[in-house]
Amino acid sequence: MASGNIDMTKDTILKVEHLSMKFGGLMAINDFSFEAKRGEITALIGPNGAGKTTVFNCITGFYKPTMGMITMRRRTGEEHLLERLPDFEITKKAKVARTFQNIRLFSGLTVLENLLVAQHNALMKASGYTFLGLLGMPVYKKAAAGAIDKAKYWLDKADLTERADDPAGDLPYGAQRRLEIARAMCTEPELLCLDEPAAGLNPKESLALNNLLRGIRAEGTSLLLIEHDMSVVMEISDHVVVLEYGQKISDGTPDHVKNDPKVIAAYLGVEDDEVEEVIAEELGGTL
Ligand SMILES: Nc1ncnc2c1ncn2[C@@H]1O[C@H](COP(=O)(O)OP(=O)(O)OP(=O)(O)O)[C@@H](O)[C@H]1O
Known part of the structure; x- marks a missing residue:
């Protein structure tokens, strides 16, 4: 074609x-x-x-x-x-993941939190969707550690490591856009x-x-x-x-x-x- x-x-x-x-x-x-x-x-x-x-x-x-x-x-x-x-x-x-023309971040959450929230579904699955699962199951702990590693990886790739603890809304426009992309990448x-x-x-x-x-x-x-x-x-x-x-x-x-x-x-x-x-x-x- x-x-x-x-x-x-x-x-x-x-x-x-x-x-x-x-x-x-x-x-x-x-x-x-x-x-x-x-x-x-x-x-x-x-x-x-x-x-x-x-x-x-x-x-x-x-x-x-x-x-x-x-x-x-x-x-x-x-x-x-x-x-x-x-x-x-x-x-x-x-x-398939997407980003939007108008940036849609959780502006009150930190840069790192935005990347962790993106992995919420995978973490909840690892918890077995139970409170106990969240507290103690090894599989959840492993998934949580994996989520942090993945967030760190994409922070680095998007050149945002130094801003990890800043509210996303405080970033300059270009950095917000990279964060949005990094967040989408956390869903693999x-x-x-x-x-x-x-x-x-x-x-x-x-x-x-x-x-x-x-x-x-x-x-x-x-x-x-x-x-x-x-x-x-x-x-x-x-x-x-x-x-x-x-x-x-x-x-x-x-x-x-x-x-x-x-x-x-x-x-x-x-x-x-x-x-x-x-x-x-x-x-x-x-x-
Ligand atoms: N929800 C909608 N209801 C009615 N018409 C629509 C809708 N969405 C898009 N259109 C019309 O469809 C056509 C294509 O629009 P679209 O937004 O897809 O173009 P585009 O190439 O993305 O334009 P731009 O570069 O300006 O964003 C336009 O005539 C637009 O007015």
């Missing part, structure tokens, strides 16, 4: 097929298909209103699509049809979905974010991010899918997509056949 030299030999982690989403009379997504490969950073981009958030919400269970199939393939080979799962099972069973997802992770970050914070995302990829977690700023994704993505008016207009490597006249036209807001003329005019104007 993909063009532009995408590595077809890699294992597919997410397959979206013929996805459509209608809001009243508006067809926000229209017969949209793409695949994300395991171990890669896949970016879904497009101009404002193209339908990125809607696709993202369908994948992460916030919307039930009008039509289409979304298959998540776990490392074990187990497959889950995400459009049929309630959102909490998308995290728990299918191992196989696919991490990020909603405009670079929005509102300054260049230094963007660099720290890119390093964190590359680190996550290096550990084998696949990433799917949505972004409307093309320049942000070009640096870190392995694969870029472009949406316009709810339909796919390009799909391939960052280089392929960047040079695709359809994409240039979409971002410049002109017709395909006017692209060369507009670019020549722009260049003429800057010379």
Whole structure:
């Protein structure tokens, strides 16, 4: 399906097929298909209103699509049809985690507490859901120690160790965003979905974010991010899918997509056949 030299030999982690989403009379997504490969950073981009958030919400269970199939393939080979799962099972069973465009942390809790709360479900399971279990069972103690180790690990990766005991709400914006990602990683997802992770970050914070995302990829977690700023994704993505008016207009490597006249036209807001003329005019104007 993909063009532009995408590595077809890699294992597919997410397959979206013929996805459509209608809001009243508006067809926000229209017969949209793409695949994300395991171990890669896949970016879904497009101009404002193209339908990125809607696709993202369908994948992460916030919307039930009008039509289409979304298959998540776990490392074990187990497959889950995400459009049929309630959102909490998308995290728990299918191992898909997400972050939000507007940061959603427990701002009164410390940075470390935010990372421990994320592991609440695993800890409660280890307690056997009993008070006694919480008090004394070795299995709970082991799980609690494991949760602290995991939190420490992600504090370090997100460069937040020094702020571990500070309230999350006191962190600068970029650090809050990294904390949100670290918190999602504590649930051990196989696919991490990020909603405009670079929005509102300054260049230094963007660099720290890119390093964190590359680190996550290096550990084998696949990433799917949505972004409307093309320049942000070009640096870190392995694969870029472009949406316009709810339909796919390009799909391939960052280089392929960047040079695709359809994409240039979409971002410049002109017709395909006017692209060369507009670019020549722009260049003429800057010379
Ligand atoms: N809950 C909703 N009810 C009605 N229309 C919606 C809803 N959500 C999205 N839309 C419409 O669907 C279309 C796609 O919107 P969407 O937010 O998915 O685009 P986007 O690419 O994420 O845009 P942006 O970059 O501005 O966030 C838009 O026309 C939007 O107005």
